[in-house]
Amino acid sequence: MSFDELVDSLNELKQEVFNINIQKLAGQFEDTSQISKKKKDIARVKTMMSKHKNEVSNA
Secondary structure, eight states: OOHHHHHHHHHHHHHHHHHHHHHHHTTOOOOTHHHHHHHHHHHHHHHHHHHHHHHHHHO
């Protein structure tokens, strides 16, 4: 994955977490475990972004 794709993926995941939180507050969302799953995905993407930055700076 390129760095731009990682940034896009990160933005999508953050938007999904935001939408889930809004739905949860409105009482329309039942599966709150999705929030923690999305947050773990965000952490994975951030880790990949960090590795990508380190590879670029070391090259």
